[in-house]
Amino acid sequence: MSWDAIVVGGGHNGLTCAAYLAKAGRKVLVLERRHVLGGAAVSEELHPGFTYSVCSYVVSLLRPWVIRELELPRFGLEIIPLEAAFSPYPDGRALCRWADPERTRREIAAFSQRDAEVYPEFGKKMSQLARFVQPMVDAPAPRPTSLDPRALFEMLGTARRYRDLDPDLRAGLLKLMTASAVDLLDEWFESDQLKAPMAVSGIIGTFLGVRSPGTAYVLLHHYMGEIDGAYRAWGFSKGGTGKVSEAIAAAARHFGAEIRTEAAVERIDVRGGEARAVVLENGDELTARTIVSALDPHRTFLGLVGAEHLPADFAAGVRRFKMRGSSGKVNLAVDRLPEFSARPGAGPHLRGDIAISPSIEYLERAYDDAKYGSFSKRPYLNVVIPSLVDPSVAPPGKHVVSCFVQYAPYHIAGGAARWPEHREALGDAVVDTLAEYCPGFKESILHRQVLTPWDLEQQFGLTEGNIFHGELSLEQLAFQRPVAGWAHYKTPLRRLWMCASGTHPGGGLMGAPGALAARAILRADLGTALRTAARRPHRGSAP
Amino acid sequence: MPIPTPFHARTSALCTSLAWKEWAGYHAVRSYDTYPEREYFAFRHAAGLLDVTPLYKYDLRGPDAGRLLAYVTVKDVTQMKPGRVTYLCWCDADGKVLDDGTITRWDDAHYRLTSADPSFAWLARHARGFDVEIEDVSEKLGALALQGPSSRAVLVDVAGAEVAGLRFFGAQHAHIAGVPVDVTRTGYTGDLGYEVWTPAEHALAVWDALAEAGRPYGLQPAGLDALDMTRIEAGFILGGVDYTSARRALIEDQKSSPYEIGLGWCVQLEREPFLGQAALRREARAGSRHALVGLDIDWDALRALFDEKGLPPLVLAHAWRASIPVYLGAVQVGYATSGSWSPTLKKNLALATLEAAHAAPGTELAIEWTVEHRRRTVGATVAERPFFDPERKRK
Secondary structure (H helix, E strand, C coil): CEEEEEEECCEHHHHHHHHHHHHCCCCEEEECCCCCCECCCCEEEEECCEEEECCCCCECCCCHHHHHHCCHHHHCCCEEECCEEEEECCCCCEEEEECCHHHHHHHHHCCCHHHHHHHHHHHHHHHHHHHHHHHHHCCCCCCCCCCCHHHHHHHHHHHHHHHHCCHHHHHHHHHHHHCCHHHHHHHHCCCHHHHHHHHHHHCCCCCCCCCCCCHHHHHHHHHHCEECCEECCCEEECCCCHHHHHHHHHHHHHCCCEEECCCCEEEEEEECCEEEEEEECCCCEEEEEEEEECCCHHHHHHHHHCHHHCCHHHHHHHHHCCCCCCEEEEEEEECCCCCECCECCCCHHHCCEEEECCCHHHHHHHHHHHHCCCCCCCCEEEEECHHHCCHHHCCCCCEEEEEEEECCCCCCCCCHHHHHHHHHHHHHHHHHHHHHHCCCCHHHEEEEEEECHHHHHHHHCCHHHCCCCCCCCHHHCHHHCCCCCCCCCECCCECEEECCCCCCCCCCCCCHHHHHHHHHHHHHHHHHHHHHHHHCCCCCCCC | CCECCCCHHHHHHHCCCCEEEEECCEEEEEECCCCCHHHHHHHHHCEEEEECCCCEEEEEECCCHHHHHHHHCCCCHHHCCCCEEEEEEEECCCCCEEEEEEEEEEECCEEEEEECCCCHHHHHHHCCCCCCEEEECCCCEEEEEEECCCHHHHHHHHHCHHHCCCCCCEEEEEEECCEEEEEECCCCCCCCEEEEEEEHHHHHHHHHHHHHHHHHHCEEECCHHHHHHHHHHCCCCCECCCECCCCCCCCHHHCCCHHHHCCHHHCCCCCCCCCCHHHHHHHHHHCCCEEEEEEEECHHHHHHHHHHCCCCCCCCCCCEEEEEEEEECCEEEEEEEEEEEECCCCEEEEEEEEEHHHCCCCCEEEEEEEECCEEEEEEEEEECCCCCCCHHHCC
16 A cells, blocks of 8 residues: 555644645555654643643644644634733742733833833834744745745845834844843843743743843744734643644544554665655555655654765754753642742632743753753743643643743753653652742642653653754754755655654744645645656647 | 612622623623633633623413413414423514514423513513413523533532533523522523523522632633624624614614524414514515625635735734625625624634625625725625534533
8 A cells, every 4th residue: 555645753743744735635644653643742641630731731833824724623723822921939029911911011010110111112023023034934944045046036025024124123133133032131121020031932942041142033933923813822722732733633634644643663764865665663664655754853864764875964964953952841730729929819820821930040040050961950930720721621620730841951961861860850849949939839739740851752752852853043943944955844865855843944833844844745746747747748638 | 870780799899890881771791801811711611600680581471471472473482391492583563573582481381581672561562362471570580691611510519410411402490509590501602501590689699609619610700792702603693783673773674584684493484373474474485685694704815904014913802893894896795793703713703694695605705894994805705603513512
């Protein structure tokens, strides 16, 4: 049996790519190693009655055009917006930012009246810049090194939009591309209590500090999130993040794709520079006209393919592509709502994301630990309690607490394989940190799952535990993702393509790499078909 | 000046936005917080508790109660079983719609009618010769809509397991906090949900019990703005917005038949005489001039219009009510009367009245849309209603 396309990996991008290919009439097979679909966008009931969004836990960047084109709401996608961004401080004070601008202004004014008034100006500017950058996220990467007329034409479009930007915004954009998150925020704000929770957006998933150059740009990605036309909006997927993957899978099946779980691929068979077949761990060999990898570049090329089948400079480029995961995840089942001493009660401040990021110095110290090979004793935490707005993920009155934790470097002292020895210590550091703000929190815990970068690699196939299939730092984005000259989903091997977060526009629950890869594959198919047709001798008109 | 409902002590303490509106002479909460978002999502993912006391409520008792209602409405309600509710409309003698609402049959000789407009005089006028007693219980009963996927769990918690089996459009007597209440599995959100009818003097005890039981289920107090979004998703029309009552119409053109507002399905023509029967028979034979439909407005086209101006696409955070022209080419073939962005379906929806010839589902039309002060048009496709119809609603 042979397919038009086999997609290796049933993560959300692999499924998206498969759905688009199937929608275009291709016969598609998706192979997923695990028993559940979704890769890092997965929900699992690990404690009876409690559904964890095991890895990825909020939705924002999922492209609205992907949602519409695949009709995801029809297949079960439901997104509930986060209401607030709450940050408690050790001195007992707290700051909460809301959708309501006046309420936010009053909250910030408690720390700095100046900041309170500047805050909306900053938001406006970032949103304008996000609007400039957004078309680049929704289209294939620019090709600044190419003199191909189409590449030049595409860049001309960007240049025109750049020209139309207000000079002030142009300066802002250049600043953003080069500055650190803290440098940028220092230009605008004076209060540490506001800057610290804002700065962390620049470092999520990277092995950089908030003072590392280039981190300002990543802040912008957080203003690009969009729900219903509202920028900067984040949401929970009802039933956990896995429901996003399930909806995409349902769409793919609806369009005719076949999806197999527990079908681990051992290698991609390459002969004469051409990807011929995928070989499963059980020995089955499946052939297809096109093979698409939804695994990260390391796994795809150094794992399934093997460097020996690749041009040396490409293989070297893949090796240099920085993975180095820096974060972990702690999922908790609790028997009551956490109560923050800085703002007691079950108020709406808990219905969004909660940042334990009390000062820039705190973040720098957390980074210091990581630089020298240990996890942060007092890490940055991004905490959400999805069960507050989506009661379906926990029994009545009980809750799920999801803690994203940074820094937890993959390369821990003694080697990554030492992580299992440190796993519970990382879990304790997270719980202890949170308990400093929520007295009695420890006693409320019914179940705890700790995922170190090592676990992310072992369980979810994320090389070095990098949640984005490769760091989202400027030098690894756009035309350099994953390797310069190979940023358009094509690989040096004929018939082999890539479609996941290691390609443009990168990581996050976006669906864009999968969708753009499918478009590139379909366009290449069309090109081949046209060339074949042109070569075929003319035999008169069809009957 | 509007007056408070029996739940006012609770609703006013919670309504931090002070966003109220007048509804049938009562103070009604539009949205408890600045934005209705939380309340909307509670209806769809947890449960919302909404004060619907301002509905008019009439008890009809006596051997002829059913016959009277069958005569004045478009349905033969004498065929209903006790413990059932039905949704319907009623017309004047010309077959033009006066109002829409529900009728519950509590027992053989006891029915309850709810309506948007006062209906006592009209019922009394037609009751001559029928053995029936009509009681206006509008102010005697407080009413709460408990709507959303968690609503059954909350209700069972306060009213006991016997309400768990209540079927879609079923009615049952129950006790909440020791108060005898009536429960119907009805609502205006198009979701799993109930309405609870309580003696006004015990209204607060019932509210408190529901609010307390609802806490672990994510229950939120909800206002009319969130309700409006959900009823558009459900494709439900609203009297006074999507159609004009024949009683209030100033000219003939403002009146509509049930067929013209999408309520043809509840008209039972072949039976004993009823108000408007002859006119409705004629219309059923000859066809109607208008049809009320759902519209799915092309989001990409709308986005492109905003893009031209360098703006992000802007949608209101709540539903809208206005008369907006709908075109086929350059010709106006109808008008939208209300609409909303649907956060659940990710669609821009509207309800519209169209010339019947252009009302088939799938018909591609265009709707006027004002972008940055300029009137433009975007594509809109006639869509089946309800737009949103979850399985749990009936299950």
